[in-house]
Amino acid sequence: MRKNITLKIGIGALAGLLLTTSCTKDFIEKNTNPNENNFASPESLFAPALLSIVNNNLNRGFRINGELAQVSVTNSDSREIHRYEIRNSESNSSWQNWYVQLTNIRNVYTSAEETKQEGYETWQGMSLIIDAYVGSLLTDVYGDVPYSEANQGREGEVSPKFDRQQDVYKQLFEKLEKANELLKLNKVIPARAFNDDPIYPFSYSNGGTRTSAEHWRRFGNSLYLRLLLRTSGKSELGSVAKIKEIVETNSANYPIFENNNDNANFNFTNVVPFVTEFYNYRDLDFNGDKGYSEFFINTLLDLKDSRITKWATEATLGVYSGIQSGYKQGNVPELGSRMLLSLKTERLLGNIMNYSELQFILAEAAAKGYITGNVTDFYNRGIAASFQSWKAPLTADYFAQPIVKLAATDNLDTKMEKIHTQRYFAMLFTDFQQWTEIRRTGYPKLFVGPGVGNDGIYPTRLPFPASTISYNRTNYLEAVANMGGADDSKTKVWWNN
Incomplete structure (x- = not known):
């Protein structure tokens, strides 16, 4: 098993490197064994790739999202993210990780398609959902990014074009639609691979009521709603109409999360290798200066x-x-x-998306009239689900507080403030989602410190990493021009304009 994982990392790293460095097609051709299958089995690729994504997100989210969303602050005077000062070097790690692992995730799809593994339609659906998830992270954090031509180093494409964010989102929606159709087939992955599903392991095998395919279908459609709401302020993609279709007019074809049992949470077992990013951190490194x-x-x-x-x-x-x-x-x-030291091994740190967040998405959609559901019911369910996940006491008195209660007299701004304050806590330790939603909505309203830079402008994106500026310069310059002419943290992404 160790040999297979090492091979996977080598191939993925090479493909990711080809995205941002110059190389030749001949190199790939001369160093490919014609007698060897280019793709490992989907189950051998999927969990290690997703583990790498989730843990890299914890690392970068801990450092960048945490400070921009005012979850945490460092008392190291040289680190200035909380002051809105973001060095270009901060962009490298996430960019490299997401593109390397996107290669592996796409190889899951190709492997399942070519080898016709048992339950291969389910593996394909799973890969499309994570492909869309990673694609959303890339475009939400950086703006216009390589996507349609990305991860094609084997084919000799070493200078991929940057897709405009609107076009990236169109592709994300197409992949989530396709995933829904594949997972609708409800093909059960083989019993030998139950444990290779790192989010919904076991399912039927331990007495669950749903197959992995059913769980993943609900995850994909819930993620779809997150991304549709994110783009609902723009008319180009018909996001508002699609939200209504998923939630109301065609809901039978788009099942979504029903409770916390559906949460898309990486199954950290606290047994190596499935341990959190912080598992081996020294206590001092975890919370010594933060x-x-x-x-x-x-x-x-x-x-x-x-x-x-x-x-x-x-x-x-x-x-x-x-x-x-x-x-x-x-x-x-x-x-x-x-931060409590027990969080270093907290399994909830594997969260990608949860039922609580979905309820706040529905609450906002209802508050804005996109759907006809009851705003307060969605909102209250979201709060209760988050408390339940964290095993925190919750009484009726909590909901009765004016600062919490959604009153009939509340205007939209007040409702949004309350909904997004609770969504903020529901998304704790979830990659860059808090920062992204603050950029989109302006809620919750954060304190602006006396030492902030960036002309006092809340950071709107991360700049592109130096590697892609150097090795894919022509396409980089075109992307920057399309985004407004500046590669900085004041330039707004498409959905935020």
Whole structure:
């Protein structure tokens, strides 16, 4: 097994490298064994690729999303992300990881298609969903990106064009539609591969009521709603009409999450290799120079929210406190509450998308009139699901608080503030989703510190990494021109314009 995984990483890394470095087609042809199958079995590729994606997202989300979304703040004066200062070097890790693993995910599809493995339609559907998930991360974080021509190093395409974000999203939607149709066939993957599904292992095998295909279908359609709502402010893709179709007019063809049992959560077993990014971190590296922000802690205290005990240490006995985001350089504060060390091995850190987030998506859609459901019911279910996941106490008193309760007299802005404050906490430790939704909606409203740079403009994207600027320069320059002429964190992506 170790040999297979090593081969997988080698092939994937080469393909990803070809995206951003110059190489020749002859090299690929001369170094390919004509007697060897180019693709490993789908089950041998899928879990290692997804593990790499999820853990890289934890690493980068911990560093970038956490500070931009004011979950955490570092007291290392040289790291300035919380001050809106983002170096180009911060872009490299996610870019490389997502493209390398996108190669492997696409190989899952090709392997299943070519070898006709038992349950291969299910493997194909699974790969299309993760392909769309990774594609959404790439375009939401960077803007226009290589997608239709990406990951074709074997075919000699080493300078892929950058697709405009609108076109990337169109492809994401097409892949999710195709995944829904493939998974509708409800083909059961072979028993020997049950454990190779890293999100919905076992299913029928341990007494579950759904096959992996049924679970994945609900995941794909729930992800579809996340991306449709993200683009609902633009008319080009018909996102609002599609939301209504999925939720109401054709819901039988688009099953979505029904409860926490459907959550798309990587199954961290805390047994190597399926351990979280932080499993082997020293305690000092995990929370030695990073604490929760004032915004994060004070919002939880204002809400009288018991989830604080699942996430944060007490700064002093019986007292929770945070530090100011965007503090002035040279005015380094003392850390207050920090992340609980138990989070290093917390299985919920494998979250890709959960039922709680879906309910807040539906609440926003209902508040804006995209669907006819009851806003309060969606909202309350979302809150309850998040508390249940974290095993945090929840009583009726929580919902009765004016700061929490959705009142009939609340205007849309107030509803959005409440919905997205709760969605913010439901998406904790979920890649870049908090930052992305803050960019899209402006909620929750964050504190602007006295030391922020970037002309006081909240960062709207990450700049492209130096590698692609150097090795795919012609297409890079075209992409920057299409996006407005500047490769910086003030340039808005298409759905945010």
